[in-house]
Amino acid sequence: MINLEVPKKAGALINQAYQAAAEVFRPISRKYDRAEHTYPSELDMFAALLDGLNSSGEGGAGAAGVRRSGSDDSAKGNRNGANLNVVLGTIEMCWGDVGLLLSMPRQGLGNAAISSVATDEQLERFSGMWAAMAITEPGFGSDSAAVSTTARLDGDHYVLNGEKIFVTSGERADAVVVWATLDKSKGRAAIKSFVVEKGTPGFEVVRTEHKLGIRASDTAVLRFENCRVPRENLLGTPEINTATGGFAGVMQTFDNTRPLVAAMAIGVARAALDETRSILASAGVPIDYDRPANNQPAAAAEFLRLEADYESAYLLTLESAWMADNRQPNSLQASMAKAKAGRSVVEIALKCVELTGAYSEESLLEKWARDAKILDIFEGTQQIQQLIVARRILGKSSAELK
């Protein structure tokens, strides 16, 4: 039966995440925006709580929740499971602070990658580990098939060489999931991901970046020089299968993480709208849902436009997660959600600053407007999402629609 409300059973999880966002994240939000590169030690206590949620069997609120295990495939009918829960939890937490969520120990995108493609043995071995994700290089961004970091098999080890940039939590995480090619001449199929633990010789954190927003989250430049990684740390299959394209395996991670990034955008957008609604109300501009928008003050009409975009992005995000829960292919919907949420959060947060005049650091609105921009960039830019959606809708290959 068609129903687009959050599942009743997620109520407790949502409330916990909201409490954490309001009581843990918000009070320290400005502090770590100013103190860029300082580790938010307040998060350690809280991370333990999340670990507890993850192991509770309720699908958890963190990155590990994106795993598509085959065990419950026997269940019939409509499922509201881990993917939806993760998205709902992420929205609440990012309503608190998206930079701090990205800094949550053991909740990195690397953890999502491990959850998505690791074997059961690997999942067990890497459990409890905080894993960052290293894809981008100085020479490429969106074109992830252009990986130039190499991995050469040498006995029981792969030897990694190359440089990675824009690695979220690259300094703080226990390990990094690194994309590297086994053979550059074989193209996408030769690209594999490797779990490289911190302290492995030849693995160096070069520096951390100064950024427009999400300053609580560290963004690192990493270098690998003859870095020897145990061969069993390769995620997925080591075979280079150009026919079926092993690249699909690593790309599959994105189907699971894009709804998460969309959820982050929803959280920030909701924060900005909540704050703006209350500021406008105290300025004598309430939002009326029955009166035609054009008959209301310009600020109220503008708010309605923004809230409509928010609602659209929110439901697209829930849809993509719900489809994952129900084992339906969701690449198209995940990209739609990411595209809509990414562009909407930027528009919403920036417009909220304009409407409220909250440009100074006294308000978090200016911070959210800065934080928002990355959400339309990482895990696939706006343009990449449009490209994916267009190829699917038009039935075009990447060779045809470049």
Place this chain on the structure above:
Amino acid sequence: MAAPRKRDAMGWGLSALTRLAGSKVVDRAGLRKPLEGLVTAGTRNGFRVAGAATRSFKSVQKLGKPARLTPAADTGLFDLTPSEDQQLIVETVTEFAAEQLRPAAADADAKLEAPEGLLSRAAELGISLVGIPEELGGVGTERSVVTNALVAEALAHGDLGLAVAVLAPSAVSTALVSWGDEQQQADYLPAFTGEHVPAAALALQEQKALYDPFKPATKARRTPKGYQLDGVKALVPRATQAELFIVSADLEGRGPALFLVESSNAGVSIEAEPAMGLRGAATGKLHLEHVNLPAGALLGGGKADVFAEVVRLSRLGWAALAAGTAKAVLDYVVPYVNERTAFGEPISHRQAVAFSVADIAIELEGLRLVTLRAAARAEQGKPYAREVALARKLAVDKGMQIGSAGVQLLGGHGFVKEHPVERWYRDLRAIGVMEGAVLL
């Protein structure tokens, strides 16, 4: 109806009025033909004719209390899968829209009327019956706003104007089910479950800049016997055909109220009002001049919350219609941009074209979901004013954006009537204007 004969406007009007004079004494079967004549007469601009002759709505034994549909159950789970019943209904309606509405759309747009027999075939689908409780001769057991939204969407995929024509009577029957008292239900609903569903229309719209449906210029004042209405309602679907209207009017300065007005009430006249689009819906102006109504004509007790619900459920209908027509645009441009070549390759190989198509798909999916959420909340008896407002905003903005992109993607070919995109462009502009006419 016989093949249309050539007549000038004056001839049409005279003919129609002459036939009308005799219509009150003929039986129902004899009544159909003159009424059909009136339809066409009313579609010519500038001519005002009396409203369609009303059948004598025969009251059946009234129930002890009004019959209502109960709210739908809440499963507590997020779910986007339609029920089996809904899938069946949507399949049927989609087929009907593809086979009956789409091929007739261009002609209906040009002739300002639905083709002969189309609307009665649509009525045979039983679209109104789902919203009428079993006690009153329908097949409904609970509120089915989601089903209604899916039906509206499927019809509008065929044609928006004809979809409005098809759905117009059920706006009235649904309002009677939700807010009619036992007498009003007994008087009017049997006709909607019978063989010949009457044309009927929910008339909220007025021609005014920044029109606010909560502040109608149409006035109602109390009289010793009931009410007297004065004013003009605009863009009323199937206005000349309609035998029964639900009209909004300000009740002595105390806010909007709804009244049941039969087309045979003295002081009711219809003026054709062809518009930019929705032309298959044969829109017209409804003139009300000292229209005296009995006390029993007031619907929903004149309560403010009833009126707000009518406005919201109507806007929801327009959002669902917008989603259907926007989908028609998407389905049309995809093969076009794949087949059309320029500079040696399909134009869909260019990002400027491909991204426009992607954005249509993204905004359409968002609009659909927001509309469905509002519909699901409404049928479960949850507050839904916010969700409807957001669905309407998206339907207005994104619907028009999609309509415009549809023409743009076809370039000059989109501007000529060889392709339907120019009609969808005109039709989708209606979403931002229309209040009333449909109701889920």
